[in-house]
Amino acid sequence: MFNLFKFSSPASFYPLAGRLVTLFAIASVILLAIGLYMSFFVAPTDYKQGEGYRIMFIHVPAAWMSMLIYVVMACWAAAGMIWNTRLSSMMATSLAPTGAMFTFIALWTGALWGKPMWGAWWVWDARLTSELILLFLYVGFMALESAIDDPRRAARASGLLALVGVVNIPIIYYSVQWWNTLHQGSTIDFSKGGGVEISMSEIMLWTLLIMTFACWFYTIAVALNRVRSIILEREADSAWVKTLLKGAKS
Amino acid sequence: MSEWFAMGGHGLYIWGSYGVAALFMLVEVILVMRRRRSLMQRLGRMIRMKAQTDSEVSDEV
Numbered sequence: 363m364f365n366l367f368k369f370s371s372p373a374s375f376y377p378l379a380g381r382l383v384t385l386f387a388i389a390s391v392i393l394l395a396i397g398l399y400m401s402f403f404v405a406p407t408d409y410k411q412g413e414g415y416r417i418m419f420i421h422v423p424a425a426w427m428s429m430l431i432y433v434v435m436a437c438w439a440a441a442g443m444i445w446n447t448r449l450s451s452m453m454a455t456s457l458a459p460t461g462a463m464f465t466f467i468a469l470w471t472g473a474l475w476g477k478p479m480w481g482a483w484w485v486w487d488a489r490l491t492s493e494l495i496l497l498f499l500y501v502g503f504m505a506l507e508s509a510i511d512d513p514r515r516a517a518r519a520s521g522l523l524a525l526v527g528v529v530n531i532p533i534i535y536y537s538v539q540w541w542n543t544l545h546q547g548s549t550i551d552f553s554k555g556g557g558v559e560i561s562m563s564e565i566m567l568w569t570l571l572i573m574t575f576a577c578w579f580y581t582i583a584v585a586l587n588r589v590r591s592i593i594l595e596r597e598a599d600s601a602w603v604k605t606l607l608k609g610a611k612s
Numbered sequence: 613m614s615e616w617f618a619m620g621g622h623g624l625y626i627w628g629s630y631g632v633a634a635l636f637m638l639v640e641v642i643l644v645m646r647r648r649r650s651l652m653q654r655l656g657r658m659i660r661m662k663a664q665t666d667s668e669v670s671d672e673v
Contacts, residue, residue, distance in 0.1 A: 398630075407620070414622035417629045424633065463636050471629040478625050580637065584644055591648045598655060607652075607659050 372449050372593045373602040379586040386583040393576035400569040417475040418566075422549060423574040425468035427581060428496060429531050431461035435503075436528045439521035449589075451517030452596065454524060455507055456589035460581050462500035469493060480544055488537035489545040492530055499527040513596060 401419040408415040435457040442450030472490065473483040484490065503520050510516035538547050549570070550560050560567055597603050619626045 412622060413619040414625060416619070416622075416626055420629055420633050460640065463640055467633045467636060470632055474625040474629045478622055584640060587644045587648065591644075591651050594651055594655060598658070603655070604659065607655050 370447055370449055372452070372597055373600075375449055376590060376593050376606075379590050383583050383587045383590070386579045386586070390576050390579035390583055393572055393579060397569060397573040397576050400565070400572060405566050405569045406563065411479060414475065414478050417471050418549070419569055419573045421468060421471040421475055422570060423577040424464045424471060425493070426574060427577050428461060428465040428468050428493070429534060430578075431457050431464065431581060432496060432499070432524075433528065433531060435461060436524045439517070439524040442517055443521045443525075448596070449593075451513070451521065452589050452592045453585070454517070454521065456585045456592055457581075458500055458504050458507070459588070460584050462497060462504070464577070464581075465493065465497040465500060469497065476544075482544075485544050487543045487545060488541040489534065489543055492534040492537055495530055496527075496534060499523070499530060503527070 397419065401416055405416065405419070407413055435454045438450045438454040438457070441447060442454065469490075472493075476485070477483050503524055506523055507516050507520035510519055537543065538545050549562060550567075562570075594603060617623055617627075
């Protein structure tokens with residue numbers, strides 16, 4: 363039987379991650395090419411927002427990824443704190459920069475979308491402010507993690523911050539329902555009675571989904587590549603790293 | 613063609629969004645790959661140095 367726990371040790375996870383990086387990088391590039399083509403050449407002009415709505419195809423995936431990566435990061439941090447597994451906190455560390463980057467892209471593209479549609483780059487409403495707090499949480503996590511020299515203590519302190527910060531995620535997600543806001547409602551709304559309500563054409567939805575998966579696969583490829591470096595840095599003195607590097611040399 | 617780039621007057625906002633997003637993703641990929649390359653070089657040097665001192669010690673004995 364396939365033994366999942368085998369890969370919870372850095373030594374056996376390292377080569378697996380290497381293969382997955384290649385796989386997800388290729389998948390991401392293909393999906394990005396298709397998604398970008400659809401974003402600009404296939405998806406029709408919006409009847410209300412004209413061409414400007416095309417920012418959605420990068421803004422919404424980036425915003426989704428910013429929240430998803432945070433939840434995944436917090437789960438790894440929690441796993442690391444509960445089971446004291448080295449790899450878990452390394453995964454959390456590895457995900458944070460990519461999460462921060464997508465949060466910034468969501469804020470940046472949001473500002474460039476807000477200006478032509480609302481007439482303002484920025485407003486201090488619930489959705490925008492809570493997303494900005496998410497960026498601070500990522501930055502705080504990375505700063506705290508790198509400020510403490512002992513990896514175990516660093517993982518515990520930053521992990522705790524990540525877990526407390528999870529409370530911000532539902533606030534971002536439901537902010538457009540809970541408060542009066544300039545930000546438009548969810549494009550895909552699961553809260554309506556009788557299933558999902560989608561307020562856009564089918565081709566727009568497909569474009570959005572393809573771009574989302576492209577960003578998702580990008581994140582997996584980058585985070586796994588980064589975690590491989592973190593593994594080697596932290597386990598540089600262990601026997602398996604020495605054998606691995608000697609094997610690579612000769 | 614220039615009409616397409618103008619995006620109905622929203623060109624600046626659209627290209628500003630996609631341009632910055634592409635730049636950040638590209639830079640992140642480069643940084644991750646560079647970190648890995650320099651790490652492999654550093655670890656390789658460490659191992660060669662270790663092998664050298666080991667052989668010197670065995671010569672003396």
